[in-house]
Amino acid sequence: MRIVIVGGVAAGMSAASRAKRLNPEAEVVVFERGDWISYGACGLPYVLGGDVRDWDALVARTPERMRAQGIAVRLQHEVTDVDARAGTVTVLDRQAGRTSTEPFDRLLLATGVSPIRPDWSRTDLQGVHVLKDIPDGQAIEASLKGAKRVCIVGGGYIGIELAEACRARNLSVVMLEKAPDVAGRALDHEYRVRVREELEQRGVDVRTGVTVEGLTGKAGRVTGVQADAGLVRADVVIVAVGVKPQVELAKAAGVRIGKTGAIAVNNRQETSVPGLYAAGDNCESTHRVTRRRVHIPLGLTANRMGRVAGVNMAGGEARFPGIVGTGIFKVFGLGAARTGLTQAEANDLGLNAVSVDVTSTDHAGYYFDASPIHVRLTAERGTGRLLGAQLVGCRESIKRVDVVAALLHGRGKVQDLAAMDLAYAPPFSSVWDVLLVAADKLGRAVSQR
């Protein structure tokens, strides 16, 4: 059995490891277009900001270690075509400039996403970047040396993390965002405002409702961003306006693409073409709260899909359990987390949802260094079924979003949350944890007309 994997980052390497572990007889070959495998892409902004030592620190498993496990890793090898009937892929060895045909019994498409590059950003000007992989990060790092002004286009979580990194390097940072708020649809308006306030308090010049029209440059280097609201001078421009799934190869193989634009898979990570699997950021997943197919590319999801695909490709049996829409990001001294649906998302889906907001402290208010934590909890009116939560507060305190995520998995009700025996001691929580306070309040709200 020959298992071929296209893409060597989160999903691809998880799949390779699982497949080889389960079926040591199988030949497992990973083709990676670039030079790096198995790195924590979510950590990229933090190398730039200095919270991670260096780029190598992001690498979980080196090619040598994978090879020692009996997994063949071919760097600088790009899979350019798939012939599903013949069971072959066409592979370009980028260093040698040579193309070959490689057979497979099972093929995994773990091609991830690519950053969206608007037309205005397609330029030869130096100092214009996206951040998707380690070489991107290294290029940004080189550009930032000697720079004074950075313009970040896009106020999503990657833009936010980059803004923090640039401020940590004492750079002047302007953030341009098309929408009226930062943080996209991850949070409802009231919580996006808190994120924006934190950015502004830490010296990020946040400008929303701004459309970028082009870039200005001089002597081959970028000098500014031309927006409808005026020119923003910048030595470095980072474009972080979103990602799109890399599905060209899947399309070439005749694999069905879902309505979201990502690859449609079943819960065994099988595509519409027998023998072809897909896993990671290029795939749809099932949202357990809405039971819809969604495309929410995130690290844990990619790793988990990879494991599932690896087991199934190797002849085992594993199922991807779906997601509940959990996400978290840091913004300087704050963190923001969400799970399930926001009120706005629930409204868009036509759900009869009701939310409550509670502000409390991360631990007992009387205990040293208590910090505010803001929670929005959302449930279905009448039934009380939990739909989601949003939390903004100091660092680790917002990890309690996981309690709501756990309940969403089991389609729990707000009354269930209100009854929970959560951990209490003054350095860790108020006697009524903020989640319990919110659940209590929401329990009353769901039963009102």
Place this chain on the structure above:
Amino acid sequence: MRIVIVGGVAAGMSAASRAKRLNPEAEVVVFERGDWISYGACGLPYVLGGDVRDWDALVARTPERMRAQGIAVRLQHEVTDVDARAGTVTVLDRQAGRTSTEPFDRLLLATGVSPIRPDWSRTDLQGVHVLKDIPDGQAIEASLKGAKRVCIVGGGYIGIELAEACRARNLSVVMLEKAPDVAGRALDHEYRVRVREELEQRGVDVRTGVTVEGLTGKAGRVTGVQADAGLVRADVVIVAVGVKPQVELAKAAGVRIGKTGAIAVNNRQETSVPGLYAAGDNCESTHRVTRRRVHIPLGLTANRMGRVAGVNMAGGEARFPGIVGTGIFKVFGLGAARTGLTQAEANDLGLNAVSVDVTSTDHAGYYFDASPIHVRLTAERGTGRLLGAQLVGCRESIKRVDVVAALLHGRGKVQDLAAMDLAYAPPFSSVWDVLLVAADKLGRAVSQR
């Protein structure tokens, strides 16, 4: 309707507030033996250690505020007898030295616990203390001024919190514990060891397997603790060897006491005597994992029982949902948390339990300041039903115990935990949160013979 409440701390004041809110017509009278009501007893050690500003900071609701809500609060009033048939209590006004008879329609016994005072500690020597309430704390504070050596008898969580407080005051601290380990049965041996190590690294002289035989004194002040292992010199001795439920009044009223020694109540907080309710540390509760009646006196449980009793006494309908055995405490730079059952507790109950241990980091290992977190996860062999978790790690990281608590409420399985969509970003978690790693490992272990 006249609702009389005996005891004005957590359960008593929660009940009073809820009863009055639900039934404003009801007369609500609280008799409190001491001078303080509605204070956070769990915060007492932290006032001594300086993490809480002062004693007043612990008070959530003053008598004035309660009176403004229409609740009568009588301080220094001790209820000395109950005549359930007549519907009266005998009340001693401790300041006036006068006894009166007060009628009630509903009576709540919220008498809490009292610290166990071994015979050897019953002495007139100055400098010997227990810590139960604010006056105890104030007495300890006065004793500690000018003291150099403190001996803490008892290595449970109160003893541990006191040891930290005394070290924060730069005192020499010896901890004597009868059992072979500190932290009692809250944790399994391997996790108790980690707590002990932290105590010792912070300069607490921990001596286990030691039986105290008596105290030594001079000129009316304590000078040491005589133990089987030798004499421990001390200017201040704090006895923290456990608590027992205060059930004398309940017994006098003919209320049934459970096998645990605490008051038996149903899930409406009703005792065996009609019209008599009990709530708080003096009560049993139902453990949702074992379905047994247990006595685990903790702050959230007391507050929650109080609310339930208050609603029911006022003519409403509320049920106490039971507990899952969640607990948490701080020990210097570490925290320890548990929920459900330890492996030892599961063994004692005859369950076929299996545990796995995982050590990971609180957030991504490559991200600045990652700290170790140790997790033991326990489930039933074969079925995979989750039975419990223990966590030891740096401060807030161990609050993720609540995720397991949430699953225990719904009698979840380890496979459920392994499938959870938990929040991941490098500053908050590893991509596979330590709970997921443990669940994955335990999932394999439960299916092995």
